[in-house]
Amino acid sequence: MIVTETETKRVVNIHCDGACSGNPGPGGWAALLTIPGTKKERMISGKAETTTTNNRMELTAAIEGLKALKKPCNVTLFSDSTYVIYTMTKKWKRNANQDLWEELDKLAKVHEVTWIWLARNSTPELTECDRISKQESTK
Template sequence: MSDKLIEVSIYTDGACLGNPGPGGWAAIIYNDTVRTEIAGRDDNTTNNRMEILAAIKGLEAAPEAFNITVYSDSQYLVNTMTKNWKRQKNIDLWDQLDALV
């Protein structure tokens, strides 16, 4: 029998004051029995970078599971991942995210 959890949900958000400007990201990771909250910041960033970084950090912190669902209010993040929007910026972060999914 596998030690993997069946379901993990990750809720993410990112924001910044100004664009670019100081910003932050957060992720809440839920599984069957545990809720984990993580967050970080950057002194000079963009809103989109914080949105992507929230997903990256959430996936990195999530326990191994058969099904991981990431929830985000970022149209940029969701549509780039699910509708293959063209990636013109933030390639470094998209590469990190791709490696996790």
């Protein structure tokens, strides 16, 4: 049997969300990393150091989720942000946040990423990320 590079990569799901209290205002982000078929999960989160926007927090959540992976993985990244998902899948124009788009592009090249848009709070994982990102934005 021949094992391809893709078959040897770990499969990881990342659910992520960003929040902003006011837009602009204080912001927070959260990402839940899980390995499908196991109970292994890891929640990471943080807040913006300065006034920020919701779009920057959505991007930061995706970036930090991918940065948390130590080796190249097959990733399914779930977000309720059309800004993030459709820019990555439908090539929406990038008018702002160029620094974050460049970082996300670099990370997406390390991993095999499938980008999935889900409606806000449509899964328990997204609901938890929403709760934590809002909590981070008010710290």
